[in-house]
Amino acid sequence: MLFHDLLSQLDDQFSRFLIENNFLLQHNIRKSKRNLQDNFQEDPIHMAMIIHNCLKEERKILNCAQASNEVTVLKCLLQLYLPFPIIWDKGSG
Numbered sequence: 001m002l003f004h005d006l007l008s009q010l011d012d013q014f015s016r017f018l019i020e021n022n023f024l025l026q027h028n029i030r031k032s033k034r035n036l037q038d039n040f041q042e043d044p045i046h047m048a049m050i051i052h053n054c055l056k057e058e059r060k061i062l063n064c065a066q067a068s069n070e071v072t073v074l075k076c077l078l079q080l081y082l083p084f085p086i087i088w089d090k091g092s093g
Contacts, residue, residue: 003044007033
């Protein structure tokens, strides 16, 4: 059902580009729709699994980037504060 909704959305976009006389995008939409139909019409679940796997990989990449950024922030903070002596309050206690 969602696959046919996607194709319908592509038809809507094509119509919009037709009205706007945007020939390049008309061609791209038509080609994309044809490619989707040729490759996934018989098994749209296969397309869903490809998208699912791509999103999982993207999540891994984003998690790695976030962890990398956190490490970079920690390194920066260490560089900012470690050169200064740490003063412990020995008078209280």
